[in-house]
Amino acid sequence: xxxxxxxxxxxxxxxxxxxxxxxFNVKTIGARALVVNNDQxxxxxxxxxxxxxxxGGGVKKNESTREAIVRELLEEVGVIxxxxxxxxxxxxxxxxxxxxxxxxxxxxxxxxxxxxxPEIADKKWFCFHDLPLEITPSTRRRIEEFxxxxxxxxxx
Numbered sequence: 001x002x003x004x005x006x007x008x009x010x011x012x013x014x015x016x017x018x019x020x021x022x023x024f025n026v027k028t029i030g031a032r033a034l035v036v037n038n039d040q041x042x043x044x045x046x047x048x049x050x051x052x053x054x055x056g057g058g059v060k061k062n063e064s065t066r067e068a069i070v071r072e073l074l075e076e077v078g079v080i081x082x083x084x085x086x087x088x089x090x091x092x093x094x095x096x097x098x099x100x101x102x103x104x105x106x107x108x109x110x111x112x113x114x115x116x117x118p119e120i121a122d123k124k125w126f127c128f129h130d131l132p133l134e135i136t137p138s139t140r141r142r143i144e145e146f147x148x149x150x151x152x153x154x155x156x
Contacts, residue, residue: 031069032056033105034088034146035079037125041143043135044076045122051136052126055079056102065103073107077123078115081107088146093138093156102156104142 032054035042043052055076059068066085073079085105093100126132128147131140144150 027099027101029059029065030056030093030100030102031059031065031072031105032102032142033069033073033085033107034142035073035077035107035110036146037108039128040125041128041131042077042079042123042125043132043139044120045134047119047121051134051139052124052132053136053139054104054142059103066105069103069105069107073110074115076115076117076120078113079107080111080113082109082111088142089152091156092154100156106146 033056034054042055044055045052055073056069057072057076059065060071063071066087069085070081073081073085085107088104088106091102091104093102124132128143131143138156141150141153145152
């Protein structure tokens, strides 16, 4: 019951935040990462929205995008990069009618420690050739770009 209340709270706060950003035309910056282990990728499901995603979140005040993704990786899934995440591309995202920019990183060398986050409903490793049906379109596009199966886009 407590977990359901936390999940509902995150969903409501997520929707309110997006509404405020749209109303006041706020530009936002996010950082996301593709965590790769040989032929597998680590994906997450959020508690407040459906589908499988790459790991990431918003960049905080006085934080670089690289600092943000290192923080998000640890907070959400316990991933600790052993070398600096590699910047793959920067995208513009207006999916939720916001003016959002996303710095997308690749992480190949890392340690993992057990981590619980109330934002994360599930995390799982998937083979590149056997991705889940519920993967979000933008996550699929980023994986296809990483695998050179599609040309890089400027749009998320």
